Amino acid sequence: MYKVLALAGGVGGAKLVLGLSKILKPEELSIVVNTADDDVFHGLHVSPDVDTVMYALAGLTNETTGWGIKGDTFRTLSALKKLGDEDWFQLGDLDLATHIKRTSLLHSGKSLSQATDHLAKKLGISHRVIPMSDDPVKTKAITESEELDFQDYFVRKKCEPAITGIRFDGINNAKPSEKFIEAISEAETIIICPSNPIVSIPPILELSGITELISNFHGKTIAVSPIIGKKALKGPAGKMMMELNEDVSSLGVAKRYVGICDLFVIDNTDIKEAPDIEELGINVHITSTIMNSQKDKITLAKNLLSLISS
Amino acid sequence: MYKVLALAGGVGGAKLVLGLSKILKPEELSIVVNTADDDVFHGLHVSPDVDTVMYALAGLTNETTGWGIKGDTFRTLSALKKLGDEDWFQLGDLDLATHIKRTSLLHSGKSLSQATDHLAKKLGISHRVIPMSDDPVKTKAITESEELDFQDYFVRKKCEPAITGIRFDGINNAKPSEKFIEAISEAETIIICPSNPIVSIPPILELSGITELISNFHGKTIAVSPIIGKKALKGPAGKMMMELNEDVSSLGVAKRYVGICDLFVIDNTDIKEAPDIEELGINVHITSTIMNSQKDKITLAKNLLSLISS
Numbered sequence: 001m002y003k004v005l006a007l008a009g010g011v012g013g014a015k016l017v018l019g020l021s022k023i024l025k026p027e028e029l030s031i032v033v034n035t036a037d038d039d040v041f042h043g044l045h046v047s048p049d050v051d052t053v054m055y056a057l058a059g060l061t062n063e064t065t066g067w068g069i070k071g072d073t074f075r076t077l078s079a080l081k082k083l084g085d086e087d088w089f090q091l092g093d094l095d096l097a098t099h100i101k102r103t104s105l106l107h108s109g110k111s112l113s114q115a116t117d118h119l120a121k122k123l124g125i126s127h128r129v130i131p132m133s134d135d136p137v138k139t140k141a142i143t144e145s146e147e148l149d150f151q152d153y154f155v156r157k158k159c160e161p162a163i164t165g166i167r168f169d170g171i172n173n174a175k176p177s178e179k180f181i182e183a184i185s186e187a188e189t190i191i192i193c194p195s196n197p198i199v200s201i202p203p204i205l206e207l208s209g210i211t212e213l214i215s216n217f218h219g220k221t222i223a224v225s226p227i228i229g230k231k232a233l234k235g236p237a238g239k240m241m242m243e244l245n246e247d248v249s250s251l252g253v254a255k256r257y258v259g260i261c262d263l264f265v266i267d268n269t270d271i272k273e274a275p276d277i278e279e280l281g282i283n284v285h286i287t288s289t290i291m292n293s294q295k296d297k298i299t300l301a302k303n304l305l306s307l308i309s310s
Numbered sequence: 311m312y313k314v315l316a317l318a319g320g321v322g323g324a325k326l327v328l329g330l331s332k333i334l335k336p337e338e339l340s341i342v343v344n345t346a347d348d349d350v351f352h353g354l355h356v357s358p359d360v361d362t363v364m365y366a367l368a369g370l371t372n373e374t375t376g377w378g379i380k381g382d383t384f385r386t387l388s389a390l391k392k393l394g395d396e397d398w399f400q401l402g403d404l405d406l407a408t409h410i411k412r413t414s415l416l417h418s419g420k421s422l423s424q425a426t427d428h429l430a431k432k433l434g435i436s437h438r439v440i441p442m443s444d445d446p447v448k449t450k451a452i453t454e455s456e457e458l459d460f461q462d463y464f465v466r467k468k469c470e471p472a473i474t475g476i477r478f479d480g481i482n483n484a485k486p487s488e489k490f491i492e493a494i495s496e497a498e499t500i501i502i503c504p505s506n507p508i509v510s511i512p513p514i515l516e517l518s519g520i521t522e523l524i525s526n527f528h529g530k531t532i533a534v535s536p537i538i539g540k541k542a543l544k545g546p547a548g549k550m551m552m553e554l555n556e557d558v559s560s561l562g563v564a565k566r567y568v569g570i571c572d573l574f575v576i577d578n579t580d581i582k583e584a585p586d587i588e589e590l591g592i593n594v595h596i597t598s599t600i601m602n603s604q605k606d607k608i609t610l611a612k613n614l615l616s617l618i619s620s
Contacts, residue, residue, distance in 0.1 A: 042411065
């Protein structure tokens with residue numbers, strides 16, 4: 001019997017979490033997901049990372065885009081555009097149902113945790129998907145000339161503006177969700193997924209008390225590097241790290257997790273970085289971390305679970 | 311130059327209003343629409359009669375169903391059903407954009423009038439579409455055993471339960487919208503469309519001060535009977551009138567408009583009812599009132615306008 005808590009952002013996190021879900025029973029895996037990039041479009045509450053994780057677990061992922069639901073269409077969005085709304089944040093017709101239902105649950109007084117629980121169950125997901133917080137946190141991408149909402153930076157501007165900083169508005173007043181705290185107290189292992197180390201994992205860690213709880217965690221905390229061969233496998237992590245003058249490397253990511261993780265998992269490609277990471281006081285495990293196929297995801301998940309007892 | 315104010319419910323009203331819009335310039339026609347059958351589905355504010363009128367004017371009407379947008383699909387609704395919502399009130403993907411945008415505008419502090427104005431303009435409608443009130447009024451269908459929300463009675467239960475009464479909850483606290491009052495004061499003629507005389511027109515007339523304003527109206531008020539040959543052309547008006555022990559006839563409708571209208575327009579079929587209607591102190595005009603084709607709609611509209619100067 002495992003008791004694993006996975007911390008996840010969007011795409012990279014969803015891949016590993018899917019692998020874990022194929023091995024671990026529902027009661028063995030809780031997934032806490034970043035909500036700092038949540039935003040409101042057309043009056044609807046969208047939780048991009050939660051949805052990416054849910055759709056992965058429900059087998060709905062659009063593998064081509066990495067976001068949204070496979071086979072989705074965009075009829076409502078095209079009609080919303082005619083009604084004067086912007087359509088750069090692409091929401092499909094099936095995907096919209098999630099946001100409509102979530103918004104309706106939130107307006108009826110449910111918390112984001114309760115809304116997520118409802119959605120996940122109805123999507124047939126048996127593992128626990130938990131938003132990091134029921135309070136609003138809003139990631140801002142700061143550039144030389146302006147401060148951008150994260151989705152504006154990430155989706156509309158395709159991460160083109162160089163950032164000088166990242167800020168998580170509201171992080172000081174946001175409490176970790178009750179189920180997050182519960183999941184930490186029950187967990188025997190924490191896995192930090194290969195999610196963006198600048199914008200996806202930090203908001204989770206910076207919630208009040210979380211860094212302390214994880215630093216003092218009685219079990220193993222294992223992080224998987226999202227950087228392979230000096231590049232982010234997916235997404236803007238590499239570009240962001242560079243602009244923030246961090247090493248774009250597994251070592252650079254490991255530096256962010258000093259005091260947080262016991263064991264850092266890097267890809268075979270990065271074997272030469274292992275000694276420098278161990279210098280930081282973090283053990284290193286080297287394996288293949290690329291997750292293209294479902295088999296890759298399950299293999300990496302098995303690999304990580306084998307580290308728990310070792 | 312005409313100055314016409316049309317009072318309308320859903321399907322029958324939309325047909326005549328479309329005819330009028332093909333003859334009258336934007337500044338010559340205002341349309342005030344019943345909102346007492348508005349309801350919230352999936353957290354979204356739906357204004358069925360306003361939408362039916364807007365879609366007619368925008369050339370979007372689904373002629374087969376009489377509601378919704380032609381060629382619409384139901385992908386979001388099918389996904390909402392999987393998420394646990396009911397799907398008996400059918401909202402298409404294109405149609406949903408209207409409700410999402412309306413709800414978003416209302417939540418941002420706009421009035422229903424402002425939201426409707428925005429939607430109508432974006433749909434390319436140049437005539438004024440005005441909700442009867444910005445305040446909530448809710449039609450209840452009362453049966454021997456229960457009180458039903460109107461859409462529950464009308465759509466889900468297909469008007470099957472026999473009604474013992476109709477109540478417009480909130481009508482005593484609902485003010486006519488500012489633009490409604492403005493439209494009355496500017497109008498030279500009021501046309502009461504062939505809409506349901508039990509649930510569509512009465513809420514408009516019962517808004518505070520409206521019956522007085524129309525009774526004392528300086529111009530002509532012309533009503534068109536929605537009953538032809540003892541039957542409602544469309545919808546449950548006949549069945550409802552019968553259950554409420556009213557004459558299911560043009561005469562029965564005319565009785566409801568005593569003191570309100572100067573001129574009552576009935577179909578050729580009902581020529582024998584003319585003397586009894588005139589007994590009520592209402593002049594009668596007899597013509598063809600069936601509106602199947604667009605040509606029919608325009609012909610009836612022309613016919614009505616010719617009555618203004620006669």
